[in-house]
Amino acid sequence: MSHTAHIPSHRKPRRNASKTALRAGVAGGVLSTIAVAAAAGPAQAEPVTQTIEMPTLTSGLSTAVAASAEATQQVALDLETQAHEDAAATTAAKAAKTAKAEAVRKAEAKKKAEAAAKAKAEAALRASRSEARTTLSATSGSVSVASSSSSATGSAASVISFVKAQVGDAYVSGGTGPNSWDCSGLVQAAFRSVGVDLPRVSQAQSTAGTQVSLSNLQPGDILYWGSAGSAYHVGVYVGGGQFVGAQNPSTGVVLRSLDYDPPSGAVRVL
Template sequence: MSHTAHIPSHRKPRRSASKLALRAGVAGGVLSTIAVAGAAGPASAEPVTETIEMPTLGSLGTDLSSAVAASAEASQQEALDQSLEAQEAAALQTAAKEAKKAKAEADRKAEAERAEKARQEAEAKAERERAEAEARAEAQARASRDSARTQLSTTSASSDSDSGSGSSNDSGSSAGSSSESTQVSSGTAASIVAFARAQVGDAYVTGGTGPNSWDCSGLVQAAYAAAGIDLPRISYQQSSMGTSVSLSNLQPGDVLYWGSRSGSYHVAIYVGGGKYVGAQNSSTGVVERSLDWDPPSGAVRLL
């Protein structure tokens, strides 16, 4: 038995093909050098004294491994740099798209704000012009009503003066008395009609009693008050007074009513010519209308 039998055998690691090729190349080079030196030896008088120092196989393997590792690291770094460049390019492209989109949205909002501002300014201007037009119309209507009321007062005073004069001249005759009664009645009716017509164009307001807004019974009450006649405030109370008359026998100053006489819900003043003046509603205000526009239920005469 061998004296080394007790030592476990170990299989040597297999050398890679590249290392075997390298060593074979190095060995071949050494043998070639020796062969050349041997062929020249007998003919030369001087022995070979120069020694060629060859690299060891261990150092060559280490250098090769270092070179391979460095090449792999360089390749990996280059691949990483290219990946970073691609990511940066993609990020720049995305940022450019987002910036373009944000700019378009900002432009759209700015345009919408400008349009809204222009619309509000146009509406405000139209509202100012409408208010100014209404104010001018109201001022003209007020001036017209004031003029009509002044004329009404002058006419009423003249009628009262003429009536008093006629009464003193013919106090003892029945004909004179009848003439006076006719003049007073005509003057009173004219005053009522003139006052009612002077309010046309005023607003309708529930409970309104003037001077620039009325409801139906408030207007009738004020028109009769202008002629010196007191009437109740409520429409059914007004239509319950006086004498009932046919719609075919109306006279200026008669009170028209809608509904039953003792339960009327609307009243107006007949002004002659088949027309009446009344505070109709909040949409129309005080108007002068034909009887056909809204035929009344009946009429009463208070004069």
């Protein structure tokens, strides 16, 4: 006997008899099962076959491809349409810009032409007045003599009284009274007061009576500036080398000497 046998921690534990028997039974059962399976042989085992149906992946593929192609085509058409619209808008904008520039150019040209025509008319008016002054200067002595030897009576006196009563009234283009006048409106109203109907405008009034020389004026004669039939201004000779006329917006109706604005001619109605 070992000299350590009496020490419990060094002793081998005894196996339990029931556990040993159980293990032996289990081992025997396993061996028996293996033996039976071996005896049966491979001929007794049947192969297991199972068919798995895979889903058809291409069933919706053609539809999706067609839809994608159609969408792509539609996008292309939309882009092409937008490009045409953009090009049309650009063309229209350029045309509008060109038309506007042309309109501005024509307006400026028209404005310049009107300014040139106005300047030409004013120059012609100044020349006409200058010529009339020269003519009047040559006959001014005779005018004074004729005026001093004449006195207004009857209808002529009434016409002169009428126009003198309007001195100080305003000048308004197209005015026919009672407190504002233009030149021909005043002359027409004055002669209408004595029952004589004259044309409305200066051009016609300058030929409404008998043409008389500026050296033989009588009170009540109609004076005109410009040419007979195309006069641009009229007034009434009141005697004493003076006339009354609706001159312009800045002066209104005035009594002035013939030297202030010498007339071109005269007509006698009364």
